[in-house]
Amino acid sequence: MPGDEENIISMEKFEPLLQSTECTNKSMTMDFKDERSYQYGQRLWQWVNEADERKFILVAGNGHCGWNQHRLPFVVLNVRFSDANNTITVIGYGSDWKTVAHTYELLVGGHPSSEKRDIDHTFSFDLNHALPMSSKSFSMGDFKFTYDCDDCGTKGEFDFQFEL
Structure with a gap:
Protein backbone atom coordinates (compact mmCIF):
# COMPACT_ATOMS: atom_id res chain seq x y z
CA MET A 1 0.00 0.00 0.00
CA ALA A 101 -5.84 -2.44 -4.56
CA HIS A 102 -5.94 1.10 -5.85
CA THR A 103 -2.32 1.16 -7.06
CA TYR A 104 -2.29 -1.62 -9.59
CA GLU A 105 -1.94 -1.19 -13.31
CA LEU A 106 -2.32 -3.82 -16.02
CA LEU A 107 -1.36 -2.80 -19.51
CA VAL A 108 -2.03 -4.76 -22.65
CA GLY A 109 0.12 -3.20 -25.31
CA GLY A 110 2.49 -0.36 -24.66
CA HIS A 111 2.22 3.24 -23.65
CA PRO A 112 4.77 5.99 -23.03
CA SER A 113 5.41 6.50 -19.34
CA SER A 114 6.75 9.72 -17.88
CA GLU A 115 6.62 8.50 -14.27
CA LYS A 116 9.77 7.23 -12.58
CA ARG A 117 9.61 3.50 -11.94
CA ASP A 118 11.80 1.21 -9.87
CA ILE A 119 11.85 -1.20 -12.80
CA ASP A 120 10.77 -0.26 -16.30
CA HIS A 121 11.81 -2.88 -18.81
CA THR A 122 10.46 -3.75 -22.23
CA PHE A 123 11.30 -6.58 -24.56
CA SER A 124 9.84 -8.31 -27.58
CA PHE A 125 9.42 -11.97 -28.33
CA ASP A 126 10.05 -12.49 -32.03
CA LEU A 127 7.63 -14.80 -33.85
CA ASN A 128 9.16 -14.46 -37.34
CA HIS A 129 10.21 -18.03 -38.10
CA ALA A 130 10.36 -19.89 -41.37
CA LEU A 131 8.98 -23.40 -41.30
CA PRO A 132 10.89 -25.75 -43.60
CA MET A 133 7.88 -27.41 -45.19
CA SER A 134 6.94 -26.88 -48.79
CA SER A 135 4.92 -29.98 -49.55
CA LYS A 136 3.92 -33.10 -47.67
CA SER A 137 1.78 -36.10 -48.52
CA PHE A 138 0.35 -38.80 -46.30
CA SER A 139 -2.29 -41.50 -46.61
CA MET A 140 -5.03 -42.77 -44.34
CA GLY A 141 -6.65 -45.89 -45.71
CA ASP A 142 -8.07 -45.11 -49.14
CA PHE A 143 -7.47 -41.37 -48.72
CA LYS A 144 -4.35 -39.52 -49.74
CA PHE A 145 -3.70 -36.02 -48.37
CA THR A 146 -1.24 -33.53 -49.80
CA TYR A 147 -0.58 -30.01 -48.68
CA ASP A 148 1.57 -27.37 -50.29
CA CYS A 149 2.97 -24.43 -48.43
CA ASP A 150 4.79 -21.55 -50.09
CA ASP A 151 6.72 -19.25 -47.78
CA CYS A 152 5.51 -21.16 -44.67
CA GLY A 153 6.21 -19.70 -41.27
CA THR A 154 5.02 -17.46 -38.52
CA LYS A 155 5.12 -13.69 -38.51
CA GLY A 156 4.82 -11.08 -35.76
CA GLU A 157 5.99 -10.44 -32.23
CA PHE A 158 4.76 -10.19 -28.64
CA ASP A 159 5.74 -6.98 -26.89
CA PHE A 160 6.15 -7.08 -23.09
CA GLN A 161 6.55 -4.19 -20.68
CA PHE A 162 7.30 -4.63 -16.97
CA GLU A 163 6.87 -1.70 -14.60
CA LEU A 164 7.40 -1.84 -10.86
Whole structure:
Protein backbone atom coordinates (compact mmCIF):
# COMPACT_ATOMS: atom_id res chain seq x y z
CA MET A 1 0.00 0.00 0.00
CA PRO A 2 1.53 3.31 -0.99
CA GLY A 3 0.19 5.59 1.74
CA ASP A 4 2.04 6.22 5.00
CA GLU A 5 -1.13 5.40 6.91
CA GLU A 6 -1.92 2.14 5.07
CA ASN A 7 -0.76 -1.45 5.25
CA ILE A 8 -1.85 -4.89 4.01
CA ILE A 9 -1.65 -8.11 6.05
CA SER A 10 -2.52 -11.65 4.97
CA MET A 11 -4.12 -13.90 7.61
CA GLU A 12 -2.40 -16.83 5.89
CA LYS A 13 0.91 -15.55 7.34
CA PHE A 14 -0.26 -15.89 10.96
CA GLU A 15 -3.05 -18.48 10.68
CA PRO A 16 -1.04 -21.12 12.62
CA LEU A 17 -1.15 -18.77 15.64
CA LEU A 18 -4.97 -18.71 15.68
CA GLN A 19 -7.34 -20.97 17.54
CA SER A 20 -10.40 -19.71 15.68
CA THR A 21 -11.79 -16.81 13.65
CA GLU A 22 -15.30 -15.38 13.60
CA CYS A 23 -16.32 -12.92 10.88
CA THR A 24 -19.22 -10.60 10.26
CA ASN A 25 -19.64 -7.85 7.67
CA LYS A 26 -18.26 -5.31 10.17
CA SER A 27 -15.76 -7.24 12.29
CA MET A 28 -13.36 -10.16 12.53
CA THR A 29 -12.56 -11.69 15.90
CA MET A 30 -9.40 -13.79 16.12
CA ASP A 31 -8.80 -16.07 19.09
CA PHE A 32 -5.05 -16.59 19.47
CA LYS A 33 -3.65 -19.94 20.66
CA ASP A 34 -1.42 -18.43 23.35
CA GLU A 35 -0.64 -15.17 25.11
CA ARG A 36 2.70 -14.66 23.34
CA SER A 37 1.08 -14.76 19.88
CA TYR A 38 -1.71 -12.47 21.08
CA GLN A 39 0.76 -9.92 22.47
CA TYR A 40 2.71 -9.93 19.22
CA GLY A 41 -0.48 -9.11 17.27
CA GLN A 42 -1.38 -6.46 19.81
CA ARG A 43 2.02 -4.72 19.43
CA LEU A 44 1.78 -4.76 15.63
CA TRP A 45 -1.82 -3.55 15.28
CA GLN A 46 -2.07 -0.99 18.07
CA TRP A 47 -0.83 1.75 15.68
CA VAL A 48 -4.17 1.74 13.81
CA ASN A 49 -5.93 3.12 16.92
CA GLU A 50 -3.40 5.92 17.41
CA ALA A 51 -4.64 8.16 14.55
CA ASP A 52 -7.98 8.52 12.75
CA GLU A 53 -6.62 8.17 9.22
CA ARG A 54 -4.77 4.92 9.89
CA LYS A 55 -6.13 1.71 8.43
CA PHE A 56 -4.96 -1.59 7.07
CA ILE A 57 -6.30 -4.31 4.83
CA LEU A 58 -6.59 -7.70 6.51
CA VAL A 59 -6.91 -10.42 3.89
CA ALA A 60 -8.86 -13.45 5.08
CA GLY A 61 -7.82 -16.52 3.09
CA ASN A 62 -10.17 -19.06 1.56
CA GLY A 63 -12.39 -20.38 4.36
CA HIS A 64 -10.88 -18.31 7.20
CA CYS A 65 -14.30 -16.88 7.90
CA GLY A 66 -16.03 -20.18 7.27
CA TRP A 67 -18.24 -18.76 4.51
CA ASN A 68 -15.72 -17.07 2.20
CA GLN A 69 -14.62 -19.13 -0.80
CA HIS A 70 -11.98 -16.66 -1.99
CA ARG A 71 -9.54 -14.26 -0.38
CA LEU A 72 -11.54 -11.52 1.28
CA PRO A 73 -10.10 -8.01 1.74
CA PHE A 74 -11.33 -6.44 4.97
CA VAL A 75 -10.61 -2.74 5.65
CA VAL A 76 -9.64 -2.36 9.33
CA LEU A 77 -10.37 1.03 10.90
CA ASN A 78 -10.15 0.13 14.60
CA VAL A 79 -8.81 -2.73 16.70
CA ARG A 80 -10.10 -3.99 20.07
CA PHE A 81 -8.03 -6.19 22.35
CA SER A 82 -9.19 -8.61 25.03
CA ASP A 83 -6.26 -9.57 27.26
CA ALA A 84 -8.42 -11.96 29.30
CA ASN A 85 -9.36 -14.05 26.23
CA ASN A 86 -6.30 -13.49 24.00
CA THR A 87 -8.62 -12.20 21.27
CA ILE A 88 -8.24 -9.37 18.83
CA THR A 89 -11.31 -7.93 17.12
CA VAL A 90 -10.80 -5.76 14.07
CA ILE A 91 -13.59 -3.33 13.23
CA GLY A 92 -14.19 -2.15 9.67
CA TYR A 93 -15.87 -3.46 6.56
CA GLY A 94 -15.50 -6.04 3.80
CA SER A 95 -14.47 -4.63 0.45
CA ASP A 96 -13.51 -5.78 -3.03
CA TRP A 97 -10.11 -6.01 -4.71
CA LYS A 98 -10.73 -3.21 -7.19
CA THR A 99 -11.35 -0.79 -4.32
CA VAL A 100 -8.54 -1.81 -1.96
CA ALA A 101 -5.84 -2.44 -4.56
CA HIS A 102 -5.94 1.10 -5.85
CA THR A 103 -2.32 1.16 -7.06
CA TYR A 104 -2.29 -1.62 -9.59
CA GLU A 105 -1.94 -1.19 -13.31
CA LEU A 106 -2.32 -3.82 -16.02
CA LEU A 107 -1.36 -2.80 -19.51
CA VAL A 108 -2.03 -4.76 -22.65
CA GLY A 109 0.12 -3.20 -25.31
CA GLY A 110 2.49 -0.36 -24.66
CA HIS A 111 2.22 3.24 -23.65
CA PRO A 112 4.77 5.99 -23.03
CA SER A 113 5.41 6.50 -19.34
CA SER A 114 6.75 9.72 -17.88
CA GLU A 115 6.62 8.50 -14.27
CA LYS A 116 9.77 7.23 -12.58
CA ARG A 117 9.61 3.50 -11.94
CA ASP A 118 11.80 1.21 -9.87
CA ILE A 119 11.85 -1.20 -12.80
CA ASP A 120 10.77 -0.26 -16.30
CA HIS A 121 11.81 -2.88 -18.81
CA THR A 122 10.46 -3.75 -22.23
CA PHE A 123 11.30 -6.58 -24.56
CA SER A 124 9.84 -8.31 -27.58
CA PHE A 125 9.42 -11.97 -28.33
CA ASP A 126 10.05 -12.49 -32.03
CA LEU A 127 7.63 -14.80 -33.85
CA ASN A 128 9.16 -14.46 -37.34
CA HIS A 129 10.21 -18.03 -38.10
CA ALA A 130 10.36 -19.89 -41.37
CA LEU A 131 8.98 -23.40 -41.30
CA PRO A 132 10.89 -25.75 -43.60
CA MET A 133 7.88 -27.41 -45.19
CA SER A 134 6.94 -26.88 -48.79
CA SER A 135 4.92 -29.98 -49.55
CA LYS A 136 3.92 -33.10 -47.67
CA SER A 137 1.78 -36.10 -48.52
CA PHE A 138 0.35 -38.80 -46.30
CA SER A 139 -2.29 -41.50 -46.61
CA MET A 140 -5.03 -42.77 -44.34
CA GLY A 141 -6.65 -45.89 -45.71
CA ASP A 142 -8.07 -45.11 -49.14
CA PHE A 143 -7.47 -41.37 -48.72
CA LYS A 144 -4.35 -39.52 -49.74
CA PHE A 145 -3.70 -36.02 -48.37
CA THR A 146 -1.24 -33.53 -49.80
CA TYR A 147 -0.58 -30.01 -48.68
CA ASP A 148 1.57 -27.37 -50.29
CA CYS A 149 2.97 -24.43 -48.43
CA ASP A 150 4.79 -21.55 -50.09
CA ASP A 151 6.72 -19.25 -47.78
CA CYS A 152 5.51 -21.16 -44.67
CA GLY A 153 6.21 -19.70 -41.27
CA THR A 154 5.02 -17.46 -38.52
CA LYS A 155 5.12 -13.69 -38.51
CA GLY A 156 4.82 -11.08 -35.76
CA GLU A 157 5.99 -10.44 -32.23
CA PHE A 158 4.76 -10.19 -28.64
CA ASP A 159 5.74 -6.98 -26.89
CA PHE A 160 6.15 -7.08 -23.09
CA GLN A 161 6.55 -4.19 -20.68
CA PHE A 162 7.30 -4.63 -16.97
CA GLU A 163 6.87 -1.70 -14.60
CA LEU A 164 7.40 -1.84 -10.86
